[in-house]
Amino acid sequence: MKRWTRHAPLRGGILAAALAVGSLLAIGAGSAASGASTLPALNISVTKTSITATGSAVSGAVNIVTSAEKGLKEPAVILFLLKPGVTPAEFEAFAKSKAFSDPNNADKLGSIVFDAEGVPGGTTEAQTVLAPGTYILLNAEGESPTNPPHSVLDVKAA
Numbered sequence: 630m631k632r633w634t635r636h637a638p639l640r641g642g643i644l645a646a647a648l649a650v651g652s653l654l655a656i657g658a659g660s661a662a663s664g665a666s667t668l669p670a671l672n673i674s675v676t677k678t679s680i681t682a683t684g685s686a687v688s689g690a691v692n693i694v695t696s697a698e699k700g701l702k703e704p705a706v707i708l709f710l711l712k713p714g715v716t717p718a719e720f721e722a723f724a725k726s727k728a729f730s731d732p733n734n735a736d737k738l739g740s741i742v743f744d745a746e747g748v749p750g751g752t753t754e755a756q757t758v759l760a761p762g763t764y765i766l767l768n769a770e771g772e773s774p775t776n777p778p779h780s781v782l783d784v785k786a787a
Contacts (some may be wrong), residue, residue, distance in 0.1 A: 668692040668756060673766065675704050675747055679778050680768040688761045689787045692754055693743065699750030707767040708743035708782070710760065715739060717781045720765050724776045739765075761786040 669685035669692070676698040685691055697704040711720060715738050728734040732741070742764075745755045764782040 670694050671759075672696070673706050675701065675706060675768050675770075676778070677701060677770075680706070680766045680780055682766055682780070682782050686782060686784050687787045688759050688784050690756065690758050692756050693745070695745060695747045695753045695755075697747035697749055697751065697753075701747070701749045701770055703770055704747035704749060705769040706743070706745050706747060707741055707769050708757075708759075709735070709739055709765040709767060710742045711739040711763045711765065712737075713762070715763075717763065717765065720779075724779065729776070744769075759784050 668690050669687065671682055671686065671691045671693050672684045673680065673682050673693060673695045675695065677700070684694075693706070695704075695706050709720070711717070720738055723729055723735065723738055735741075742759070743755075743757050745753065747753055761784050764784060766780045766782050768778040770777065
């Protein structure tokens with residue numbers, strides 16, 4: 630009997646600590662999940678022949694909501710930030726060239742700042758931070774798209 634009474638306070642302390650840690654984890658998980666819903670949304674719609682964006686086009690943290698048309702094979706959204714001075718027309722010429730087949734050739738025009746797979750006939754969400762500038766939205770569906778559907782997105786400074 631003496632043995633149980635000596636360890637009882639220790640077990641009670643461990644139980645209290647475990648409950649406290651569990652409560653803190655539950656509170657933290659809840660606030661992290663709600664964080665994405667408070668960000669401004671940039672809605673991207675992907676079809677076989679087009680990609681469009683609506684919603685927040687202001688720099689800073691954003692929740693990107695992608696809706697992909699049913700029947701697409703491996704829809705993927707890429708946001709390509711053009712370097713200052715590079716025009717969408719220059720990107721258009723590049724997209725029609727043989728050099729487009731290797732993404733490493735694009736570094737003279739800009740950089741990929743966001744790349745996410747979509748779900749055919751579904752919606753996905755991802756968070757990122759956008760800098761001010763001109764972006765090319767690309768539907769990089771499939772293994773090696775040639776001149777994929779794309780559009781221009783101008784992100785203004787917040």
